Amino acid sequence: MRNANEVGNVAEIVSxxxxxxxxxxxxDMVALEGFTHLIPHAAGQEIIRQRRRDLTLVRMTPDIxxxxxxxxxxxxxxxxxxxxxxxxxxLHRFRDAVQNGHPVPLEIEEHSHAGMANRYVAxxxxxxxxxxxxxxxxxxxRHTDTIKQITCPFTxxxxxxxxxxxxxxxxxxxxxxxxxxxxQIWGLVGVQKEAVLAARRSLVTVEEVVDELExxxxxxxxxxxxxxxxxxxxxxxxxxxxxxxxxxxxxxxEKWDSIGRKRDSFxxxxxxxxxxxxxxx
Amino acid sequence: xxxxxxATADExxxxxxxxxxxxxxxxxxxxxxxxxxxxxLRSPVRDLTVVSYxxxxxxxxxxxGKVRRVVFGFVTLDTIPYxxxxxxxxxxxxxxxxxxxxxxxxxxxxxxxxxxxxxxxRAGLGSDVLRVNPRLRTVRSPYADGExxxxxxxxxxxxxxxxxxxxxxxxxxQYLGPDPYFDDLFCLAATRRFVSVEKVVDTATLTEEGPVQxxxxxRSTVDAVVESPHGAHFTTAVPDYGRDERFQRxxxxxxxxxxRWPEFADRFxxxxxxxxxxxxxxxxxxxx
Numbered sequence: 001m002r003n004a005n006e007v008g009n010v011a012e013i014v015s016x017x018x019x020x021x022x023x024x025x026x027x028d029m030v031a032l033e034g035f036t037h038l039i040p041h042a043a044g045q046e047i048i049r050q051r052r053r054d055l056t057l058v059r060m061t062p063d064i065x066x067x068x069x070x071x072x073x074x075x076x077x078x079x080x081x082x083x084x085x086x087x088x089x090x091l092h093r094f095r096d097a098v099q100n101g102h103p104v105p106l107e108i109e110e111h112s113h114a115g116m117a118n119r120y121v122a123x124x125x126x127x128x129x130x131x132x133x134x135x136x137x138x139x140x141x142r143h144t145d146t147i148k149q150i151t152c153p154f155t156x157x158x159x160x161x162x163x164x165x166x167x168x169x170x171x172x173x174x175x176x177x178x179x180x181x182x183x184q185i186w187g188l189v190g191v192q193k194e195a196v197l198a199a200r201r202s203l204v205t206v207e208e209v210v211d212e213l214e215x216x217x218x219x220x221x222x223x224x225x226x227x228x229x230x231x232x233x234x235x236x237x238x239x240x241x242x243x244x245x246x247x248x249x250x251x252x253x254e255k256w257d258s259i260g261r262k263r264d265s266f267x268x269x270x271x272x273x274x275x276x277x278x279x280x281x
Numbered sequence: 282x283x284x285x286x287x288a289t290a291d292e293x294x295x296x297x298x299x300x301x302x303x304x305x306x307x308x309x310x311x312x313x314x315x316x317x318x319x320x321x322l323r324s325p326v327r328d329l330t331v332v333s334y335x336x337x338x339x340x341x342x343x344x345x346g347k348v349r350r351v352v353f354g355f356v357t358l359d360t361i362p363y364x365x366x367x368x369x370x371x372x373x374x375x376x377x378x379x380x381x382x383x384x385x386x387x388x389x390x391x392x393x394x395x396x397x398x399x400x401x402x403r404a405g406l407g408s409d410v411l412r413v414n415p416r417l418r419t420v421r422s423p424y425a426d427g428e429x430x431x432x433x434x435x436x437x438x439x440x441x442x443x444x445x446x447x448x449x450x451x452x453x454x455q456y457l458g459p460d461p462y463f464d465d466l467f468c469l470a471a472t473r474r475f476v477s478v479e480k481v482v483d484t485a486t487l488t489e490e491g492p493v494q495x496x497x498x499x500r501s502t503v504d505a506v507v508e509s510p511h512g513a514h515f516t517t518a519v520p521d522y523g524r525d526e527r528f529q530r531x532x533x534x535x536x537x538x539x540x541r542w543p544e545f546a547d548r549f550x551x552x553x554x555x556x557x558x559x560x561x562x563x564x565x566x567x568x569x
Contacts, residue, residue: 126403128430129401131400149423150423152398153399153420161424163424215492217492218493219494
Protein backbone atom coordinates (compact mmCIF):
# COMPACT_ATOMS: atom_id res chain seq x y z
CA MET A 1 0.00 0.00 0.00
CA ARG A 2 2.73 2.45 0.93
CA ASN A 3 5.51 3.43 -1.39
CA ALA A 4 6.96 6.41 0.47
CA ASN A 5 10.49 5.19 -0.08
CA GLU A 6 12.09 2.09 -1.40
CA VAL A 7 14.00 0.23 1.29
CA GLY A 8 17.27 2.01 1.92
CA ASN A 9 16.11 5.30 0.43
CA VAL A 10 16.44 8.40 2.54
CA ALA A 11 14.76 11.79 2.50
CA GLU A 12 15.97 14.30 -0.06
CA ILE A 13 16.57 17.88 0.99
CA VAL A 14 14.89 20.18 -1.54
CA SER A 15 13.45 23.69 -1.83
CA UNK A 16 9.84 24.22 -0.80
CA UNK A 17 8.84 24.93 -4.42
CA UNK A 18 10.53 21.73 -5.60
CA UNK A 19 9.05 19.66 -2.78
CA UNK A 20 5.50 20.77 -3.48
CA UNK A 21 6.06 20.54 -7.23
CA UNK A 22 7.27 16.97 -7.04
CA UNK A 23 5.00 15.58 -4.36
CA UNK A 24 1.62 17.32 -4.68
CA UNK A 25 -0.39 16.60 -7.83
CA UNK A 26 -3.84 17.74 -8.97
CA UNK A 27 -6.49 15.42 -7.57
CA ASP A 28 -4.33 14.13 -4.71
CA MET A 29 -5.48 13.45 -1.19
CA VAL A 30 -3.30 15.83 0.85
CA ALA A 31 -3.02 16.07 4.64
CA LEU A 32 -1.40 19.14 6.22
CA GLU A 33 -1.12 18.30 9.91
CA GLY A 34 -0.02 20.14 13.04
CA PHE A 35 -2.44 20.53 15.91
CA THR A 36 -2.46 24.25 16.82
CA HIS A 37 1.36 24.01 16.87
CA LEU A 38 3.69 23.70 13.84
CA ILE A 39 0.97 24.19 11.21
CA PRO A 40 2.67 24.08 7.78
CA HIS A 41 1.34 27.42 6.50
CA ALA A 42 4.23 28.14 4.12
CA ALA A 43 3.68 24.79 2.37
CA GLY A 44 -0.05 25.52 2.11
CA GLN A 45 0.67 28.83 0.40
CA GLU A 46 3.15 27.16 -1.95
CA ILE A 47 0.38 24.75 -3.03
CA ILE A 48 -1.79 27.81 -3.81
CA ARG A 49 1.10 29.44 -5.69
CA GLN A 50 1.56 26.32 -7.82
CA ARG A 51 -2.20 26.40 -8.53
CA ARG A 52 -3.03 22.83 -7.61
CA ARG A 53 -6.64 21.82 -8.18
CA ASP A 54 -9.18 19.17 -7.14
CA LEU A 55 -7.34 18.27 -3.96
CA THR A 56 -9.00 16.27 -1.23
CA LEU A 57 -7.72 18.08 1.86
CA VAL A 58 -7.49 16.18 5.14
CA ARG A 59 -6.92 17.73 8.53
CA MET A 60 -7.82 17.78 12.20
CA THR A 61 -8.86 21.41 12.80
CA PRO A 62 -8.80 22.99 9.36
CA ASP A 63 -8.11 26.59 10.32
CA ILE A 64 -6.55 29.49 8.43
CA UNK A 65 -4.24 27.21 6.45
CA UNK A 66 -7.19 25.48 4.78
CA UNK A 67 -9.35 28.63 4.54
CA UNK A 68 -6.58 29.94 2.28
CA UNK A 69 -6.39 26.77 0.16
CA UNK A 70 -10.17 26.51 -0.12
CA UNK A 71 -10.57 30.22 -0.94
CA UNK A 72 -7.93 29.86 -3.67
CA UNK A 73 -9.96 27.06 -5.27
CA UNK A 74 -7.43 24.27 -4.69
CA UNK A 75 -9.82 21.84 -2.99
CA UNK A 76 -12.68 19.66 -4.16
CA UNK A 77 -13.28 17.92 -0.85
CA UNK A 78 -12.46 18.39 2.83
CA UNK A 79 -12.13 15.52 5.32
CA UNK A 80 -11.91 17.07 8.76
CA UNK A 81 -12.77 17.37 12.42
CA UNK A 82 -13.70 20.81 13.79
CA UNK A 83 -13.34 23.70 11.35
CA UNK A 84 -12.88 27.28 12.46
CA UNK A 85 -10.53 30.16 13.20
CA UNK A 86 -9.49 29.19 16.74
CA UNK A 87 -10.55 31.77 19.30
CA UNK A 88 -11.84 34.11 16.58
CA UNK A 89 -14.81 32.60 14.74
CA UNK A 90 -15.82 31.17 11.39
CA LEU A 91 -13.68 30.46 8.38
CA HIS A 92 -15.42 32.62 5.79
CA ARG A 93 -13.76 31.16 2.69
CA PHE A 94 -14.67 27.65 3.88
CA ARG A 95 -18.23 28.84 4.57
CA ASP A 96 -18.50 30.50 1.12
CA ALA A 97 -17.36 27.30 -0.60
CA VAL A 98 -19.84 25.08 1.28
CA GLN A 99 -22.81 27.44 1.12
CA ASN A 100 -22.31 29.06 -2.28
CA GLY A 101 -19.91 26.80 -4.16
CA HIS A 102 -17.46 29.72 -4.43
CA PRO A 103 -14.89 29.64 -5.97
CA VAL A 104 -15.61 25.92 -6.51
CA PRO A 105 -17.99 23.57 -4.72
CA LEU A 106 -16.57 21.80 -1.68
CA GLU A 107 -17.70 18.39 -0.55
CA ILE A 108 -17.27 17.79 3.18
CA GLU A 109 -16.73 14.69 5.30
CA GLU A 110 -16.88 15.55 9.00
CA HIS A 111 -15.47 13.39 11.81
CA SER A 112 -14.56 13.76 15.46
CA HIS A 113 -10.96 14.38 16.54
CA ALA A 114 -10.76 10.89 18.04
CA GLY A 115 -12.13 9.45 14.81
CA MET A 116 -9.56 11.30 12.67
CA ALA A 117 -6.66 10.33 14.94
CA ASN A 118 -7.78 6.71 14.81
CA ARG A 119 -8.03 6.90 11.01
CA TYR A 120 -4.40 8.00 10.74
CA VAL A 121 -3.31 5.29 13.20
CA ALA A 122 -5.11 2.65 11.14
CA UNK A 123 -3.52 3.99 7.97
CA UNK A 124 -0.07 3.98 9.55
CA UNK A 125 -0.65 0.44 10.89
CA UNK A 126 -1.68 -0.97 7.52
CA UNK A 127 -5.16 -1.76 8.80
CA UNK A 128 -8.27 -1.00 6.73
CA UNK A 129 -10.19 0.54 9.63
CA UNK A 130 -10.08 1.51 13.30
CA UNK A 131 -12.47 0.78 16.15
CA UNK A 132 -13.35 3.31 18.83
CA UNK A 133 -15.95 4.38 21.33
CA UNK A 134 -17.11 7.53 19.68
CA UNK A 135 -19.81 9.29 17.66
CA UNK A 136 -22.59 7.68 19.68
CA UNK A 137 -25.28 10.16 20.62
CA UNK A 138 -24.15 12.60 17.92
CA UNK A 139 -25.60 13.41 14.49
CA UNK A 140 -22.28 12.81 12.74
CA UNK A 141 -23.09 9.24 11.58
CA ARG A 142 -26.23 10.64 9.90
CA HIS A 143 -24.18 13.08 7.83
CA THR A 144 -20.95 11.13 7.32
CA ASP A 145 -21.38 7.78 5.62
CA THR A 146 -17.79 6.65 6.29
CA ILE A 147 -18.71 6.25 9.98
CA LYS A 148 -19.93 2.67 10.34
CA GLN A 149 -20.99 0.44 13.16
CA ILE A 150 -19.08 -2.69 13.97
CA THR A 151 -20.18 -5.46 16.31
CA CYS A 152 -17.73 -6.83 18.84
CA PRO A 153 -17.51 -10.56 18.03
CA PHE A 154 -17.10 -11.36 21.73
CA THR A 155 -19.56 -9.10 23.56
CA UNK A 156 -21.98 -8.16 20.77
CA UNK A 157 -21.43 -4.53 21.66
CA UNK A 158 -21.90 -1.95 18.90
CA UNK A 159 -18.82 0.25 18.39
CA UNK A 160 -17.87 2.89 15.84
CA UNK A 161 -15.61 2.04 12.91
CA UNK A 162 -13.79 4.57 10.77
CA UNK A 163 -11.82 3.82 7.59
CA UNK A 164 -8.03 4.14 7.43
CA UNK A 165 -6.60 7.34 5.98
CA UNK A 166 -3.73 6.86 3.55
CA UNK A 167 -3.10 10.30 2.01
CA UNK A 168 -1.19 10.53 -1.26
CA UNK A 169 0.98 13.06 0.51
CA UNK A 170 1.22 14.31 4.08
CA UNK A 171 2.89 17.62 4.85
CA UNK A 172 4.06 18.67 8.30
CA UNK A 173 6.30 21.36 9.77
CA UNK A 174 9.01 20.43 12.31
CA UNK A 175 11.69 22.26 14.22
CA UNK A 176 14.78 20.55 12.80
CA UNK A 177 16.18 18.02 10.40
CA UNK A 178 19.74 16.83 10.00
CA UNK A 179 21.49 16.67 6.63
CA UNK A 180 20.52 13.02 6.24
CA UNK A 181 16.86 14.00 6.48
CA UNK A 182 16.07 12.71 9.97
CA UNK A 183 13.37 14.96 11.39
CA GLN A 184 13.12 16.14 15.00
CA ILE A 185 9.93 17.56 16.45
CA TRP A 186 8.92 18.43 19.99
CA GLY A 187 6.24 20.18 21.98
CA LEU A 188 2.67 19.38 20.96
CA VAL A 189 3.24 16.68 18.34
CA GLY A 190 -0.39 16.04 17.41
CA VAL A 191 -0.81 13.29 14.81
CA GLN A 192 2.16 14.32 12.68
CA LYS A 193 3.97 10.99 13.03
CA GLU A 194 0.87 9.00 12.17
CA ALA A 195 0.03 11.29 9.23
CA VAL A 196 3.53 10.83 7.75
CA LEU A 197 3.62 7.07 8.30
CA ALA A 198 0.14 6.66 6.78
CA ALA A 199 1.00 8.62 3.62
CA ARG A 200 2.40 7.38 0.33
CA ARG A 201 4.69 10.43 0.13
CA SER A 202 5.64 13.06 2.66
CA LEU A 203 7.10 16.56 2.80
CA VAL A 204 8.48 17.98 6.02
CA THR A 205 9.26 21.69 6.21
CA VAL A 206 11.67 22.57 9.02
CA GLU A 207 12.87 25.70 10.79
CA GLU A 208 16.46 24.68 10.16
CA VAL A 209 18.65 21.92 8.81
CA VAL A 210 21.48 21.20 11.25
CA ASP A 211 24.55 18.97 11.40
CA GLU A 212 23.38 17.07 14.44
CA LEU A 213 20.04 16.68 16.22
CA GLU A 214 20.71 17.57 19.85
CA UNK A 215 18.27 15.53 22.00
CA UNK A 216 15.32 17.50 23.40
CA UNK A 217 12.98 16.25 26.14
CA UNK A 218 9.77 14.86 24.72
CA UNK A 219 11.13 14.79 21.18
CA UNK A 220 9.81 12.68 18.37
CA UNK A 221 12.21 11.65 15.62
CA UNK A 222 11.00 10.61 12.18
CA UNK A 223 13.80 8.61 10.58
CA UNK A 224 14.99 9.71 7.17
CA UNK A 225 13.70 6.54 5.52
CA UNK A 226 10.13 7.38 6.60
CA UNK A 227 10.20 10.80 4.91
CA UNK A 228 10.27 11.59 1.17
CA UNK A 229 11.45 15.23 1.13
CA UNK A 230 12.61 17.83 3.64
CA UNK A 231 12.61 21.57 2.89
CA UNK A 232 14.19 24.26 5.05
CA UNK A 233 11.54 26.95 5.54
CA UNK A 234 12.32 29.26 8.47
CA UNK A 235 9.14 30.67 9.98
CA UNK A 236 7.21 28.12 7.89
CA UNK A 237 4.56 27.64 10.58
CA UNK A 238 3.67 31.34 10.93
CA UNK A 239 1.08 32.50 12.10
CA UNK A 240 1.03 29.33 14.25
CA UNK A 241 4.02 28.76 16.51
CA UNK A 242 7.15 26.63 16.65
CA UNK A 243 8.16 25.75 20.20
CA UNK A 244 11.72 26.92 20.83
CA UNK A 245 11.61 29.26 17.80
CA UNK A 246 8.67 31.69 17.88
CA UNK A 247 5.30 32.40 19.46
CA UNK A 248 1.85 32.25 17.92
CA UNK A 249 0.93 35.45 16.04
CA UNK A 250 -2.49 35.95 17.59
CA UNK A 251 -2.99 39.29 15.85
CA UNK A 252 -2.76 37.53 12.47
CA UNK A 253 -5.54 35.12 13.44
CA GLU A 254 -7.74 38.09 14.41
CA LYS A 255 -6.85 39.98 11.27
CA TRP A 256 -7.65 36.95 9.13
CA ASP A 257 -11.32 37.37 10.04
CA SER A 258 -11.56 40.59 8.05
CA ILE A 259 -9.29 39.37 5.23
CA GLY A 260 -11.20 36.14 4.70
CA ARG A 261 -14.67 37.59 5.28
CA LYS A 262 -15.05 39.15 1.80
CA ARG A 263 -14.15 37.68 -1.58
CA ASP A 264 -12.47 40.98 -2.63
CA SER A 265 -10.27 41.31 0.42
CA PHE A 266 -9.24 37.67 0.11
CA UNK A 267 -8.37 38.11 -3.58
CA UNK A 268 -6.27 41.16 -2.66
CA UNK A 269 -4.48 39.12 -0.02
CA UNK A 270 -3.83 36.29 -2.48
CA UNK A 271 -2.35 38.71 -5.00
CA UNK A 272 -0.22 40.63 -2.52
CA UNK A 273 0.93 37.91 -0.18
CA UNK A 274 0.98 34.73 -2.27
CA UNK A 275 1.22 35.30 -6.01
CA UNK A 276 3.60 38.26 -5.92
CA UNK A 277 5.96 35.87 -4.16
CA UNK A 278 5.92 33.69 -7.30
CA UNK A 279 9.25 32.03 -7.91
CA UNK A 280 10.50 32.90 -4.44
CA UNK A 281 12.29 30.17 -2.62
CA UNK B 282 -6.47 11.30 48.17
CA UNK B 283 -3.42 9.35 49.23
CA UNK B 284 -0.24 10.94 47.97
CA UNK B 285 2.33 8.79 49.78
CA UNK B 286 1.83 5.44 48.10
CA UNK B 287 4.81 3.61 49.54
CA ALA B 288 3.99 0.11 50.76
CA THR B 289 5.65 -3.24 51.37
CA ALA B 290 5.58 -6.18 48.98
CA ASP B 291 3.50 -8.22 51.43
CA GLU B 292 0.99 -5.35 51.77
CA UNK B 293 0.33 -5.10 48.04
CA UNK B 294 0.21 -8.88 47.54
CA UNK B 295 -2.34 -9.11 50.37
CA UNK B 296 -4.75 -7.39 47.97
CA UNK B 297 -4.78 -10.45 45.71
CA UNK B 298 -7.66 -12.90 45.82
CA UNK B 299 -7.91 -16.43 44.48
CA UNK B 300 -8.80 -16.58 40.79
CA UNK B 301 -7.59 -13.06 39.94
CA UNK B 302 -6.01 -12.11 36.62
CA UNK B 303 -2.61 -10.53 37.16
CA UNK B 304 -0.31 -8.89 34.64
CA UNK B 305 3.46 -8.97 35.13
CA UNK B 306 5.59 -6.41 33.30
CA UNK B 307 9.13 -6.73 31.99
CA UNK B 308 10.14 -8.96 29.11
CA UNK B 309 11.52 -12.51 29.29
CA UNK B 310 14.23 -12.44 31.95
CA UNK B 311 14.42 -8.63 31.99
CA UNK B 312 13.22 -6.10 34.57
CA UNK B 313 10.74 -8.52 36.15
CA UNK B 314 9.12 -7.55 39.49
CA UNK B 315 10.68 -10.62 41.09
CA UNK B 316 10.45 -9.41 44.71
CA UNK B 317 6.69 -9.01 44.22
CA UNK B 318 6.54 -12.45 42.57
CA UNK B 319 8.40 -13.91 45.55
CA UNK B 320 5.85 -12.24 47.85
CA UNK B 321 3.09 -13.98 45.86
CA LEU B 322 4.93 -17.30 46.36
CA ARG B 323 4.77 -16.70 50.14
CA SER B 324 1.07 -15.79 50.06
CA PRO B 325 -1.87 -18.22 50.18
CA VAL B 326 -3.33 -16.97 46.86
CA ARG B 327 -4.04 -19.53 44.09
CA ASP B 328 -5.78 -20.12 40.76
CA LEU B 329 -4.21 -17.05 39.19
CA THR B 330 -4.41 -16.19 35.52
CA VAL B 331 -0.95 -14.80 34.75
CA VAL B 332 -0.56 -12.43 31.79
CA SER B 333 3.09 -11.95 30.90
CA TYR B 334 5.76 -11.62 28.24
CA UNK B 335 7.00 -14.43 30.39
CA UNK B 336 10.28 -15.22 32.07
CA UNK B 337 11.16 -16.81 35.40
CA UNK B 338 8.18 -14.99 36.95
CA UNK B 339 5.95 -17.51 35.20
CA UNK B 340 8.22 -20.46 36.05
CA UNK B 341 8.31 -19.67 39.78
CA UNK B 342 4.56 -19.13 40.02
CA UNK B 343 3.92 -22.40 38.18
CA UNK B 344 6.41 -24.19 40.48
CA UNK B 345 4.50 -22.94 43.52
CA GLY B 346 1.17 -24.13 42.13
CA LYS B 347 -0.27 -20.62 41.96
CA VAL B 348 -1.31 -20.70 38.32
CA ARG B 349 -4.46 -21.86 36.59
CA ARG B 350 -3.84 -20.18 33.22
CA VAL B 351 -0.97 -18.38 31.51
CA VAL B 352 -1.64 -15.79 28.80
CA PHE B 353 1.66 -15.26 26.99
CA GLY B 354 3.52 -14.20 23.86
CA PHE B 355 6.49 -16.31 24.94
CA VAL B 356 8.09 -17.62 28.12
CA THR B 357 11.89 -17.55 28.04
CA LEU B 358 14.92 -16.96 30.20
CA ASP B 359 16.68 -15.19 27.26
CA THR B 360 20.15 -16.75 27.69
CA ILE B 361 18.41 -20.07 28.37
CA PRO B 362 15.73 -20.61 25.75
CA TYR B 363 13.02 -22.24 27.84
CA UNK B 364 11.84 -22.00 31.42
CA UNK B 365 11.88 -25.62 32.64
CA UNK B 366 8.93 -25.28 35.01
CA UNK B 367 6.72 -23.71 32.37
CA UNK B 368 7.77 -26.28 29.77
CA UNK B 369 6.98 -29.20 32.08
CA UNK B 370 3.59 -27.77 33.10
CA UNK B 371 2.63 -27.31 29.46
CA UNK B 372 3.72 -30.82 28.52
CA UNK B 373 1.81 -32.32 31.42
CA UNK B 374 -1.21 -30.14 30.68
CA UNK B 375 -1.36 -29.05 34.30
CA UNK B 376 -2.02 -25.42 33.36
CA UNK B 377 -4.34 -23.84 30.83
CA UNK B 378 -2.71 -21.63 28.23
CA UNK B 379 -3.61 -18.78 25.92
CA UNK B 380 -0.73 -18.49 23.48
CA UNK B 381 -0.62 -15.28 21.48
CA UNK B 382 1.65 -13.76 18.93
CA UNK B 383 3.53 -10.88 20.64
CA UNK B 384 1.65 -8.27 18.61
CA UNK B 385 -1.71 -9.80 19.47
CA UNK B 386 -0.72 -9.77 23.14
CA UNK B 387 -0.04 -6.01 22.88
CA UNK B 388 -3.35 -5.53 21.05
CA UNK B 389 -5.17 -7.33 23.88
CA UNK B 390 -3.62 -4.98 26.46
CA UNK B 391 -4.22 -1.93 24.21
CA UNK B 392 -7.89 -2.82 23.89
CA UNK B 393 -8.16 -3.09 27.68
CA UNK B 394 -6.27 0.19 28.12
CA UNK B 395 -8.71 1.93 25.76
CA UNK B 396 -11.68 0.23 27.48
CA UNK B 397 -12.62 -1.37 24.16
CA UNK B 398 -13.88 -4.97 24.09
CA UNK B 399 -11.54 -5.90 21.22
CA UNK B 400 -9.13 -4.55 18.62
CA UNK B 401 -8.54 -5.76 15.06
CA UNK B 402 -5.06 -6.83 14.00
CA ARG B 403 -3.30 -8.47 11.10
CA ALA B 404 -1.05 -10.45 13.46
CA GLY B 405 -1.94 -14.13 13.66
CA LEU B 406 -3.61 -14.38 10.25
CA GLY B 407 -2.48 -17.44 8.32
CA SER B 408 -0.86 -18.95 11.41
CA ASP B 409 -1.77 -21.70 13.84
CA VAL B 410 -2.39 -19.10 16.54
CA LEU B 411 -6.05 -19.13 15.49
CA ARG B 412 -6.18 -22.95 15.61
CA VAL B 413 -4.69 -23.20 19.11
CA ASN B 414 -6.90 -20.38 20.40
CA PRO B 415 -10.43 -21.47 19.49
CA ARG B 416 -11.75 -18.57 21.55
CA LEU B 417 -10.29 -16.07 19.12
CA ARG B 418 -12.65 -14.69 16.50
CA THR B 419 -12.25 -12.77 13.30
CA VAL B 420 -13.92 -9.53 12.31
CA ARG B 421 -14.73 -8.26 8.84
CA SER B 422 -13.96 -4.73 7.69
CA PRO B 423 -17.28 -2.87 7.23
CA TYR B 424 -15.77 -1.06 4.23
CA ALA B 425 -15.43 -1.96 0.55
CA ASP B 426 -12.24 -3.97 1.15
CA GLY B 427 -14.30 -6.47 3.20
CA GLU B 428 -11.05 -7.79 4.65
CA UNK B 429 -11.11 -10.30 7.47
CA UNK B 430 -8.85 -9.55 10.43
CA UNK B 431 -8.13 -11.20 13.75
CA UNK B 432 -10.24 -9.81 16.61
CA UNK B 433 -8.23 -9.84 19.82
CA UNK B 434 -10.39 -9.66 22.95
CA UNK B 435 -9.41 -7.06 25.56
CA UNK B 436 -7.20 -8.50 28.30
CA UNK B 437 -8.32 -6.65 31.42
CA UNK B 438 -6.12 -7.15 34.48
CA UNK B 439 -7.24 -7.11 38.09
CA UNK B 440 -3.71 -6.22 39.15
CA UNK B 441 -0.51 -5.21 37.34
CA UNK B 442 2.95 -5.72 38.85
CA UNK B 443 5.93 -3.94 37.27
CA UNK B 444 9.51 -3.19 38.31
CA UNK B 445 11.25 0.06 37.40
CA UNK B 446 14.48 1.73 38.46
CA UNK B 447 13.18 4.79 40.34
CA UNK B 448 9.91 6.25 41.61
CA UNK B 449 8.82 9.05 43.88
CA UNK B 450 6.43 8.24 46.76
CA UNK B 451 3.47 9.43 44.66
CA UNK B 452 3.95 6.79 41.96
CA UNK B 453 5.74 8.71 39.22
CA UNK B 454 8.10 5.99 38.04
CA GLN B 455 11.17 5.95 35.84
CA TYR B 456 13.08 3.38 33.81
CA LEU B 457 16.77 4.05 33.23
CA GLY B 458 17.50 1.14 30.90
CA PRO B 459 17.17 0.96 27.14
CA ASP B 460 13.60 -0.33 26.88
CA PRO B 461 10.27 0.52 28.54
CA TYR B 462 8.88 -2.88 27.46
CA PHE B 463 5.07 -2.69 27.83
CA ASP B 464 4.96 -1.73 31.52
CA ASP B 465 2.85 1.39 30.88
CA LEU B 466 0.32 -0.67 28.92
CA PHE B 467 0.09 -3.25 31.73
CA CYS B 468 -0.75 -0.43 34.17
CA LEU B 469 -3.31 1.15 31.84
CA ALA B 470 -5.05 -2.23 31.42
CA ALA B 471 -5.27 -2.94 35.17
CA THR B 472 -7.62 -1.99 37.98
CA ARG B 473 -4.86 -1.95 40.64
CA ARG B 474 -1.26 -1.07 39.70
CA PHE B 475 1.75 -1.90 41.89
CA VAL B 476 5.28 -0.83 40.99
CA SER B 477 8.43 -1.97 42.73
CA VAL B 478 11.61 0.07 42.27
CA GLU B 479 15.27 -0.09 43.09
CA LYS B 480 15.04 3.21 44.93
CA VAL B 481 12.35 5.69 46.03
CA VAL B 482 13.52 9.28 45.50
CA ASP B 483 12.10 12.81 45.73
CA THR B 484 10.07 13.95 42.75
CA ALA B 485 12.51 16.76 42.02
CA THR B 486 15.47 14.38 41.73
CA LEU B 487 13.81 12.00 39.23
CA THR B 488 15.16 13.91 36.25
CA GLU B 489 18.71 14.02 37.60
CA GLU B 490 19.40 10.49 36.40
CA GLY B 491 17.35 10.31 33.20
CA PRO B 492 15.54 12.52 30.68
CA VAL B 493 11.88 13.47 30.99
CA GLN B 494 10.77 10.72 28.65
CA UNK B 495 12.24 8.07 30.99
CA UNK B 496 9.32 8.88 33.35
CA UNK B 497 7.28 5.95 32.07
CA UNK B 498 4.49 5.89 34.64
CA UNK B 499 2.72 8.85 36.18
CA ARG B 500 1.00 8.77 39.55
CA SER B 501 -2.47 8.47 38.01
CA THR B 502 -1.61 4.96 36.85
CA VAL B 503 0.09 3.72 40.02
CA ASP B 504 -1.59 2.66 43.29
CA ALA B 505 1.41 1.60 45.37
CA VAL B 506 5.20 1.94 45.28
CA VAL B 507 7.38 -0.76 46.84
CA GLU B 508 11.05 0.07 47.41
CA SER B 509 12.83 -3.17 46.68
CA PRO B 510 16.59 -3.00 46.05
CA HIS B 511 17.66 -5.87 43.80
CA GLY B 512 13.95 -6.52 43.42
CA ALA B 513 14.36 -7.72 39.83
CA HIS B 514 17.00 -10.29 40.74
CA PHE B 515 17.92 -12.58 38.97
CA THR B 516 16.58 -10.75 35.91
CA THR B 517 18.07 -7.50 34.60
CA ALA B 518 17.47 -4.00 35.94
CA VAL B 519 20.09 -2.12 33.93
CA PRO B 520 21.80 0.23 34.59
CA ASP B 521 21.49 -0.74 38.27
CA TYR B 522 22.56 -4.33 37.54
CA GLY B 523 22.53 -6.92 34.79
CA ARG B 524 21.19 -10.45 34.89
CA ASP B 525 22.71 -12.81 37.45
CA GLU B 526 23.56 -15.46 34.86
CA ARG B 527 25.15 -17.86 37.31
CA PHE B 528 22.11 -17.78 39.55
CA GLN B 529 19.77 -18.14 36.57
CA ARG B 530 21.69 -21.23 35.43
CA UNK B 531 21.36 -22.64 38.93
CA UNK B 532 17.61 -21.92 38.91
CA UNK B 533 17.19 -23.59 35.52
CA UNK B 534 19.24 -26.66 36.50
CA UNK B 535 17.21 -27.15 39.67
CA UNK B 536 13.95 -26.46 37.84
CA UNK B 537 14.84 -29.13 35.26
CA UNK B 538 15.36 -31.76 37.93
CA UNK B 539 12.40 -32.35 40.28
CA UNK B 540 14.84 -34.11 42.64
CA ARG B 541 16.88 -30.94 43.09
CA TRP B 542 14.05 -28.41 43.23
CA PRO B 543 13.23 -28.81 46.97
CA GLU B 544 16.83 -27.92 47.78
CA PHE B 545 16.53 -24.68 45.73
CA ALA B 546 13.12 -23.82 47.15
CA ASP B 547 14.23 -24.49 50.73
CA ARG B 548 17.33 -22.42 50.40
CA PHE B 549 16.00 -19.40 48.46
CA UNK B 550 12.22 -19.30 48.65
CA UNK B 551 11.33 -20.46 52.16
CA UNK B 552 12.04 -17.12 53.87
CA UNK B 553 11.22 -13.49 53.21
CA UNK B 554 12.86 -11.13 50.70
CA UNK B 555 15.65 -10.26 53.13
CA UNK B 556 16.45 -13.94 53.59
CA UNK B 557 16.40 -14.40 49.79
CA UNK B 558 18.84 -11.55 49.18
CA UNK B 559 21.07 -12.86 51.98
CA UNK B 560 21.21 -16.35 50.44
CA UNK B 561 21.88 -14.85 47.01
CA UNK B 562 24.86 -12.97 48.46
CA UNK B 563 26.15 -16.21 49.98
CA UNK B 564 25.58 -18.04 46.70
CA UNK B 565 27.63 -15.38 44.88
CA UNK B 566 30.43 -15.55 47.45
CA UNK B 567 30.63 -19.35 47.09
CA UNK B 568 31.78 -18.94 43.49
CA UNK B 569 34.66 -16.65 44.44
